[in-house]
Amino acid sequence: MMMTDLNPAPLPHDPYIDAVDQALTAAGLESDTYGTSATEERENDGRPTLSAVFLWTGENPLADPVLMPEGMAVFWSPAAGWRWAVRREDGDNDPAEPLTIDTWAAPFTVAARLAHMISLADWNGELADSVRSAVQQWRERPATMTVTVRDRSAEAPWGHGPTAPVTRQVTISTRCPACGGLRGEPRGQNSVDDGAHYWVQTWTNDCGHVDSYATVIAEVGALSAGEAR
Template sequence: MSAREDSVREAGGLGQDTGKCTRGNGRLPAGDATRIPALPHLPYGDAVHAGLAASGIAPDVVEAGVRTEQLGDGGELFLTVSWLTGHPDVDDPGGLDLLWSDLTGWTARAGGDVRVLALDDLAAPDVVADAALHLATDGLDGAWMPPDGPHRWEHAPAVEAALADWDDREAIR
């Protein structure tokens, strides 16, 4: 045992068996102290990513998070799905971004152009993939019609409930 571990143990920060236990000293267990609440849109982001990959147009980058730009604002949950400059599946040399927000729904960005997409806020991943395939080859100006079948993700109600719970929790912070 190192001198540092000895001094930390004497101060009550390490348990005897594992070197990390805080049981019995009034401190939160490390797992509870460091637990980060899951973002409610992550299952949707995972499903969209899987749908894109299954359609043969896997993105280079998928980001998910929360923007908290205004103090007191609960934030904006977002997904960014990006095909970087020079991606072989994207005709626009500047790449392509699909952007989702719990506040604004789906938009697409290629170069300096942005277009709101006619997609359900929680569109089925295969519908998002169909739109991405169209945008990758025809750009933002081409007309796109969603495929036949359900356009809303089958698990949308669960995500909507999680989003509402998130909004409620963030409102009291």
């Protein structure tokens, strides 16, 4: 902790400000200097005030060279709470803006809010770009639905022994291949063919186009071929 010459003795808010400094450092937001002070000047609550300030110079890696070439400052007082400001070339500050947290916010909350205010809240790291790209690709993938259908192409031809229905669970687009409209909601159906029982799913498309199991199986084959390329 840095104390001013006017206040060489410990001040009542020193432990809190020290804890905030530790939280800032732990979050990678360590200031270049910070200090506490007391004054008899009346603040907006009409009482003598205690205060604290954290300073980041323009050389600090947290200071954006375009937005804050001279650095930034964070202020605290019991009446005004937490505020921050961009430093100017003349040594003064731009008008301070509130951090919009409680005056006695937990130290880690102060660090998190400051990171957000200076646009450091986004995750950055060695894997950040690849993860963002993977998430974007996942979000942009075609929407699909998984259904159980009968695959007659995998069954023995008619007349070659008892009927043995073959069913498959397949993944297809949620969109009608004929017009792009949404396919209907799948529902289960128990069926019988030549005494053989089997369970499949059916759906009704609002667009009126009918999906036969044969065309669905063909769609699955086309999707698999596209993925293999």
